[in-house]
Amino acid sequence: xxxxxxxxxxxxxxxxxxxxxxxxxxxxxxxxxxxxxxxxxxxxxxxxxxxxxxxxxxxxxxxxxxxxxxxxxxxxxxxxxxxxxxxxxxxxxxxxxxxxxxxxxxxxxxxxxxxxxxxxxxxxxxxxxxxxxxxxxxxxxxxxxxxxxxxxxxxxxxxxxxxxxxxxxxxxxxxxxxxxxxxxxxxxxxxxxxxxxxxxxxxxxxxxxxxxxxxxxxxxxxxxxxxxxxxxxxxxxxxxxxxxxxxxxxxxxxxxxxx
Amino acid sequence: xxxxxxxxxxxxxxxxxxxxxxxxxxxxxxxxxxxxxxxxxxxxxxxxxxxxxxxxxxxxxxxxxxxxxxxxxxxxxxxxxxxxxxxxxxxxxxxxxxxxxxxxxxxxxxxxxxxxxxxxxxxxxxxxxxxxxxxxxxxxxxxxxxxxxxxxxxxxxxxxxxxxxxxxxxxxxxxxxxxxxxxxxxxxxxxxxxxxxxxxxxxxxxxxxxxxxxxxxxxxxxxxxxxxxxxxxxxxxxxxxxxxxxxxxxxxxxxxxxxxxxxxxxxxxxxxxxxxxxxxxxxxxxxxxxxxxxxxxxxxxxxxxxxxxxxxxxxxxxx
Ligand SMILES: Cc1cc2nc3c(=O)[nH]c(=O)nc-3n(C[C@H](O)[C@H](O)[C@H](O)COP(=O)(O)OP(=O)(O)OC[C@H]3O[C@@H](n4cnc5c(N)ncnc54)[C@H](O)[C@@H]3O)c2cc1C
Ligand SMILES: Nc1ncnc2c1ncn2[C@@H]1O[C@H](COP(=O)(O)O)[C@@H](O)[C@H]1O
Numbered sequence: 275x276x277x278x279x280x281x282x283x284x285x286x287x288x289x290x291x292x293x294x295x296x297x298x299x300x301x302x303x304x305x306x307x308x309x310x311x312x313x314x315x316x317x318x319x320x321x322x323x324x325x326x327x328x329x330x331x332x333x334x335x336x337x338x339x340x341x342x343x344x345x346x347x348x349x350x351x352x353x354x355x356x357x358x359x360x361x362x363x364x365x366x367x368x369x370x371x372x373x374x375x376x377x378x379x380x381x382x383x384x385x386x387x388x389x390x391x392x393x394x395x396x397x398x399x400x401x402x403x404x405x406x407x408x409x410x411x412x413x414x415x416x417x418x419x420x421x422x423x424x425x426x427x428x429x430x431x432x433x434x435x436x437x438x439x440x441x442x443x444x445x446x447x448x449x450x451x452x453x454x455x456x457x458x459x460x461x462x463x464x465x466x467x468x469x470x471x472x473x474x475x476x477x478x479x480x481x482x483x484x485x486x487x488x489x490x491x492x493x494x495x496x497x498x499x500x501x502x503x504x505x506x507x508x509x510x511x512x513x514x515x516x517x518x519x520x521x522x523x524x525x526x527x528x529x530x531x532x533x
Numbered sequence: 534x535x536x537x538x539x540x541x542x543x544x545x546x547x548x549x550x551x552x553x554x555x556x557x558x559x560x561x562x563x564x565x566x567x568x569x570x571x572x573x574x575x576x577x578x579x580x581x582x583x584x585x586x587x588x589x590x591x592x593x594x595x596x597x598x599x600x601x602x603x604x605x606x607x608x609x610x611x612x613x614x615x616x617x618x619x620x621x622x623x624x625x626x627x628x629x630x631x632x633x634x635x636x637x638x639x640x641x642x643x644x645x646x647x648x649x650x651x652x653x654x655x656x657x658x659x660x661x662x663x664x665x666x667x668x669x670x671x672x673x674x675x676x677x678x679x680x681x682x683x684x685x686x687x688x689x690x691x692x693x694x695x696x697x698x699x700x701x702x703x704x705x706x707x708x709x710x711x712x713x714x715x716x717x718x719x720x721x722x723x724x725x726x727x728x729x730x731x732x733x734x735x736x737x738x739x740x741x742x743x744x745x746x747x748x749x750x751x752x753x754x755x756x757x758x759x760x761x762x763x764x765x766x767x768x769x770x771x772x773x774x775x776x777x778x779x780x781x782x783x784x785x786x787x788x789x790x791x792x793x794x795x796x797x798x799x800x801x802x803x804x805x806x807x808x809x810x811x812x813x814x815x816x817x818x819x820x821x822x823x824x825x826x827x828x829x830x831x832x833x834x835x836x837x838x839x840x841x842x843x844x845x846x847x848x849x850x851x852x
Pocket of ligand 1: 739
């Protein structure tokens with residue numbers, strides 16, 4: 275089985291995120307870049323599927339030069355090869371362009387499964403996997419808390435408001451995973467060493483047969499007009515329970531007209 | 534007046550229109566004349582409440598076969614209606630299905646898409662609250678028609694009564710939709726309380742609750758306030774409370790008037806789902822718990838002492 279896993283480099287989860295005053299894009303230089311948390315689960319699931327059914331795992335990422343670290347991280351967890359789309363023209367791309375680039379990078383390579391995280395911690399849109407499925411015209415099996423594969427049949431449990439839906443489709447398919455699905459492994463020392471020798475194909479927008487004018491901020495189909503930091507919330511009142519903690523909350527809620 | 538399409542969100546337990554649908558109609562009216570797209574039965578019954586909030590028509594898409602395929606049938610119908618009615622904007626709820634449908638529709642019809650809007654102006658400028666509520670962003674769609682997903686509890690529904698016609702949509706499942714099929718639905722919920730994402734008050738429990746029995750204390754407080762119950766991932770992962778009540782990055786995003794967190798430390802992934810709550814009350818025995826930073830009112834203490842006392846006080850005040 276040929277499996278692709280799409281990973282994104284995002285600012286460190288705990289880092290304060292800001293938009294750049296210059297062009298209203300996420301200020302990526304301001305924080306350390308890490309592998310998007312949910313994509314660790316995606317890599318783990320891809321590796322487990324390859325281990326169970328045989329096959330190769332290719333990491334695919336679109337992002338600036340330094341996103342190569344993120345590709346390496348996934349390789350050090352055990353993925354076999356990488357495709358890194360790097361191009362200055364990509365700066366400021368919206369979800370429309372990102373999905374077009376990823377679809378172009380994935381198309382025609384014979385991937386049976388394309389695994390995503392269900393959300394990036396910076397964009398938080400949860401749309402890329404569905405958009406890539408739309409572009410490639412293949413099954414969308416997303417928000418999975420469980421994946422099972424048997425031959426060309428793929429069955430997932432899609433998390434819903436009321437519990438979950440069992441959804442089936444056949445390969446080739448797009449899968450996105452939630453964090454309940456597995457426990458991502460840590461790269462071993464051996465894995466880190468091995469990753470250095472694994473092949474990473476660095477490609478440009480032109481290599482993918484796309485026009486530079488269709489990606490990046492100027493080509494985006496939505497635009498930020500302005501942004502502002504919300505003034506920090508004034509500090510609240512914190513009291514220590516002296517046998518009256520519940521009553522004090524009740525008094526506060528009464529004052530606030532909740533009760 | 535131009536047409537604005539609104540995708541209805543229905544209550545999974547009784548099939549009626551969720552409050553989010555009325556919120557969407559309230560915003561849609563600023564942009565044009567709203568018409569609702571309704572999947573499943575009870576669409577004609579809903580016409581009166583939809584009309585009450587300004588919908589001039591509800592397009593009812595019946596047939597179990599449409600409901601048995603995730604997301605794509607929604608995109609197929611929205612695409613057809615956008616073309617037929619020459620719609621200038623589409624508003625969908627910021628649920629998993631809603632966002633995915635919006636994304637796919639954007640690709641298909643060549644439009645920009647804005648997710649998680651908390652407000653939309655007459656001229657189509659969307660307000661988003663990003664980075665855990667620390668930054669407010671105004672954006673517009675600059676290509677095609679405006680496709681927006683809107684967060685629940687962002688605006689108060691305002692009535693604007695009109696007559697809402699019922700139009701049956703005759704639709705068949707497309708080949709694209711057939712590529713994935715729902716074979717079983719598993720309900721793991723606890724009924725009887727308001728829906729988490731639309732509740733005005735949410736009472737949550739975390740690892741500090743200590744076990745599933747501990748959640749009785751949380752549920753009693755919730756019931757005294759007519760609130761929904763939420764949980765941290767530590768609590769859902771431990772199996773103390775069903776997963777779909779998880780609040781946070783990979784759970785629900787809630788924005789209630791009042792959020793009461795009990796025995797929750799305040800990890801960034803939890804905050805991501807509750808940071809925009811209007812008033813936050815925190816009970817935690819550790820004075821250093823980071824969630825106190827967000828608290829409007831906090832009590833450092835044992836939740837098993839504080840919460841029952843609070844519940845008793847509320848019960849006695851309302852009697
Ligand atoms: C990819 C990813 C996604 C995630 N998504 C989510 C998410 O959606 N939602 C989420 O919540 N988390 C999420 N997490 C997990 C998150 O990082 C935290 O681990 C989790 O929120 C911790 O839950 P908690 O606060 O209940 O537990 P803890 O951090 O263990 O905190 C328990 C708190 O209870 C207090 N306490 C203990 N006993 C009592 C008592 N008797 N009375 C009062 N207080 C008491 C303690 O002082 C402590 O502060 C995610 C993590 C990852 C990696
Ligand atoms: N630039 C990117 N390169 C590779 N994968 C991406 C990129 N952006 C998003 N993804 C994938 O899409 C998922 C959802 O992202 P989003 O729609 O931005 O919330 C992520 O978890 C990744 O798996």
